[in-house]
Amino acid sequence: MTINYADKLISIAPMLDWTDRHCRYFHRLLTHKSVLYTEMVTTGAIIHGKMDFLQFNAAEQPVVLQLGGSDPAAMADCTVRAADRGYREVNINVGCPSDRVQNGSFGACLMAQPETVAACVKAMKAASPNTVVSVKTRLGIDEHDSDEYLQAFLEPVIDAGCEHFTLHARNAWLKGLSPKQNRDIPPLRYDRVYRMKQRYPELHISINGGIKTVDEIKHHLEYVDGVMIGREAYQNPLLLTQFDGLFGEQHELNIEHVLEEMISYTDAHVLTGGRPWHVLRHMIGLFQGGPGAKKWRQVLSQQGPTAVDARSVIEAAYGEVIQARLHFAEKVADFANEADVS
Template sequence: MSQLIAVAPMLDWTDRHCRYFHRQFSQHTVLYTEMVTTGAILFGQQDHLGFNDAEQPVVLQLGGSDPIAMAECTAIASERGYHEVNINVGCPSERVQNGSFGACLMTTPETIAECVEAMRKSAPTARISVKTRLGIDDQDSDEFLQRFMEPVMAAGCQHFTLHARTAWLKGLSPKQNREIPPLQYDRVYRMKERYPQLHISINGGIKTAEAIAEHLQRVDGVMVGREAYQNPELIGSFDGILGYDTHVPSTEQVLVAMIPYIDSHVQAGGRVWHVVRHMLGLFNGQPGAKRWRQVMSQQGPTAQSAAELFEFALKEVAAAREKFHQKVAEYAN
């Protein structure tokens, strides 16, 4: 099976504007929507499935547990151009638990199996995948994970993304659940060894190109979350890791490419800030990064022109870099 690298679905972050921005850095990285619930698709007033063709390959992450609703949403998504729908069995928030989906569904694998079967029937050409944790609360053994995966596999799911942590449904917030439960990469590796026929991706705490390459020696894919969002230029390394000979654009080239997209969004009644709020991580770790964030945060919400905003911000970054280099030179002397 071919290897892949993906940017994780992240609520309030990986909307269509964020995905278009991320696509500027990589042509082959798999992008995910935010988690969208079946209720939002079937009964919501907004269009939660819109995307730009340039975002492909893009995956819809779906939250729900009713096989009929999951199947109906998958059929709609397939008609809209999504080639893969991913079932969220990993989110630990109380709101998600109250909606009977997310990580709590690890205790009812038969429900997920029924969803997979119904979704496959409703959209035969779409791939159905599952993103899950290693376990929940004190149910964190390999055996528990296998008891979850095997019925889902039997229903026809061959693609799993395993977040290499247990979800603690009691006593931890979603943020704490991303930090406190220990990472257990070895358990993900063991699942790949046990089920070599599956396409298994690993997720959780992965922050560098070197770490991605190392994981790809043991599993089929790597999913990167917050690091990709907060340091988007990391995405520029993904195609090369996968062996593609593609041009990696400079930050300035990315900004130029984003201007017509933002202009179109504004002409359609949107705001510059809807897009540029996802771009604060540019220049991460470089001289001038702090000044970039300041300008974008202060002027972005009221900006009328992306070109003018970027031009001013880049001048401020250049000035900050000049001060930095002067200080380095003074220290050296």
């Protein structure tokens, strides 16, 4: 089957405490085409908080704001604010199962309240007609595990005007499982996501959950419109450099350039009163699976939290990677020479 990847999307999932603006800037250096998401921000934080929760770097675009809330008026207010700041899409969180989120009456518990989500979509679209309003949801909650339950949630939201959905291909258990367990224990049901695309061909449907390789991405894109990558993108950032090739853009990685860009970015952050660790912590997995990965992690983890500048830490860590690569190359050469002799 021939796939027109130009019509597809690859995105990096919103992950609380992970995909902040520093992480997103780093990820954008590794992939030009993928869509980035903010970590979930609540309506209360945006409207009443003292910090600027809508801040992002223009280089991050395309970037989507993920919004947590259930009050249509507040959701509409935040959508207007987001549009004024340059966000082109706002995503409603209907997937997070944590107790804190449930107590705030948003996240996965909203699957039991499709009329509330529909009211939010309608209000958001009315307030900001040019902003894409999307929904990220689980397939069901607790024992509600069927196509029919998911459809009963989707259809009122579709009727309200939502055309873009990301389906995390697991149920969420609101009682009995922690958020971490909810990422692994409920079984993946990719087939249900595929069936939703078949049932609603007019919708743009992306799939999320347990996807780790480009081959897996290609497989899913035979059935849906987009693929969202979560923890693997964060823990193995070099995976991101393979994504642009799916869109016909070859991404020739120059790792030294990436490191210099991150040093400059971190220096600018420090000048505004920030700490290097705010940025460096997102780079720990950069060389995952390759020579020197362990040393890189050790240097960043040990020196990063107390560092006063990024260059000294990054250069020390990358020096360890270079040494490990040289040692690995020597071992490969020795093995090849032994094979030739035998």
